[in-house]
Amino acid sequence: MKYDIVIIGAGIVGLATALKLKNKNPNFKLLILDKEEDIAHHQTGHNSGVIHSGLYYKPGSLKATNCINGYNQLLEFCETENIPYDLCGKIVVATSEEEVSLMNNLYDRGQQNGLTGLKLLKKEELREHEPHVNGVAGIFVPQTGIIDYKQVSEKYAEKVKELGGEIRLGEKVDDILVKGHETTIVTNKGSHSTTLVVNCAGLYSDKVAEFTQQKLNVxxxxxxxxxxxxxxxxxxxxxxxxxxxxxxxxxxxxxxxxxxxxxxxxxxxxxxxxxxxxxxxxxxxxxxxxxxxxxxxxxxxxxxxxxxxxxxxxxxxxxxxxxxxxxxxxxxxxxxxxxxxxxxxxxxxxxxKDGGLIDDFLILENEHAVNVCNAPSPAATSSLSIGDTVSDLVIKRF
The missing domain is CATH 3.30.9 (D-Amino Acid Oxidase; Chain A, domain 2)
Incomplete structure (x- = not known):
């Protein structure tokens, strides 16, 4: 079969992207490939399960905008699909006076990112939230929560299949061959023809990107x-x-x-x-x-x-x-x-190459592929919003 889109990687970002693409255009012939025998096997499956609020990220960055938007979409999705979560809140603790100014900067950043209900805590107020904690000051962040992202991913996969998307597991991508407008993905089990590749391969995203991206700098x-x-x-x-x-x-x-x-x-x-x-x-x-x-x-x-x-x-x-x-x-x-x-x-x-640990999400495009080359935390919280971002880039191609 000739596919419109093949997504490489069945982690939470690849699955969310597939779900968004099928929601926006049910006619897309879409395939997800993953080398493992189950979905969400690596970063998603080993996630600590925190729903991030968007406190830490540079205002206006992809992390900040996608985290806030993704957070709201995630909670709505979980409510609709009856997936349990708990918005228990967290405290960020300054354990010395030297850390207080950094903590205050974090508080300001959270406010710039639109978080409401943030509360600066004095030493005695910390104990009201966590009676056994040690610190001189803190921030209470009410939006933070906990969840099982493997369960979320399984629900994404279920929805993708319901919408006609295919998921093939245990199929490792060995090469991507480009000839004109035709792209062939070669795997350990055969090959697949597609118009566009979406790379959500996580730990191997740079290796997959190198199949189609010249002079990758990361x-x-x-x-x-x-x-x-x-x-x-x-x-x-x-x-x-x-x-x-x-x-x-x-x-x-x-x-x-x-x-x-x-x-x-x-x-x-x-x-x-x-x-x-x-x-x-x-x-x-x-x-x-x-x-x-x-x-x-x-x-x-x-x-x-x-x-x-x-x-x-x-x-x-x-x-x-x-x-x-x-x-x-x-x-x-x-x-x-x-x-x-x-x-x-x-x-x-x-x-x-210059020694920068990329702090933001990184999406690189070329004629044949959209490569998600950096999507660490808070990618799980942000997954539906990243899916929106990537799917919009894809739809422009069609």
Whole structure:
């Protein structure tokens, strides 16, 4: 069959894009391909399940606009489809006077992004929200919530199929051949002819983009985030979500506490270089992929600039005591024995050749493809809005 659109990647962004395309034009012949045997297998399936409010992102950026819009669409979708979620709110905690000015900047940014109900908290007010937290000041963010994004993705996939879209799993893309206006996607199970490719391949989005995009200036650098879970007898210490004030120069939010929609409390993640793109454990090593990361000029510049931060993250990865110490800044009562090894996720972080860790969503277009080359957090919250953005770019081609 000749398809109008083939989407590569059945994570939450690829599925949301397919859903938007079929909603806007039911006549599109659309196919989703994924190399795994199930949907939402990687970044989506290892997500911490936080519904992000849009607090952190530069006003006017794709992250800011898509997060706010996506947040509203996500809640409406969940209400319609009876998907459980909980808008429990979170606090962002300044643990020292030095962090207060950064916290105030964050508060201002949240207001610029249109968040209502934000509340600056004094030291004694922090304890009203989280009785066991340690800090000198904080922000209460009422919009933040928790959800199961795998469940959301399964509902997206169900809707896509109902609208006539196809999803083929266990089918890895090996090449994309372009001849005139005809594009052929070659997989391990055959080939598919299409007018346009939409690349939502996450951890391999740069590799897929290189099939159609000349001189790609970015590379995906995989960062593993490792979690612990709180012992059941210590879960009462955390009511909802507790975050530190993040380093504004580093695109990670620091170790935090997250109550999960299915029960339990996660603590983490750190952010360490993964030794393979799907390196969920320290033992998952691909010498080829690791060397590609280490030899990328942009990553070398990042490593040179942030070596102290990187060393600290790596140390916490190998030292439970160091991980515990980082958590104790937020909650002194936590002890090493309270932490049970949990899961891990790998973030697909785009890095340009000049050493910039791309902080915004990045969508690159050419004649034959629309490539979503950077869609880390808050992409799950933003998925329906990203789907709108990408589908609008696609529809212009037809």
């Amino acid at each position: 590379r995906i650098i995989p960062f593993r985030g490792e979690y612990y879970e709180l012992n059941p007898n210590k879960q009462h210490l955390v009511k909802n979500l507790i975050y530190p004030v993040p380093d504004p120069n580093f695109p990670f939010l620091g170790v935090h506490f997250t109550r999960m929609i299915k029960g339990g409390v996660e603590a983490g993640p750190n952010a360490v270089l993964a030794f393979s793109r799907e390196g969920y454990t320290k033992k998952d090593i691909s010498l080829k992929e690791l060397s590609e990361s280490l030899l990328w000029p942009g990553f070398q510049k990042v490593a040179k600039k942030y070596w102290k931060t990187g060393f600290g993250e790596m140390y916490r990865s190998f030292s439970k005591a160091a991980f515990t110490k980082a958590l104790q800044k937020l909650m002194p009562e936590i002890e090493e024995d309270d932490l049970i090894p949990g899961g891990a996720g790998v973030r697909a972080q785009a890095c340009d």
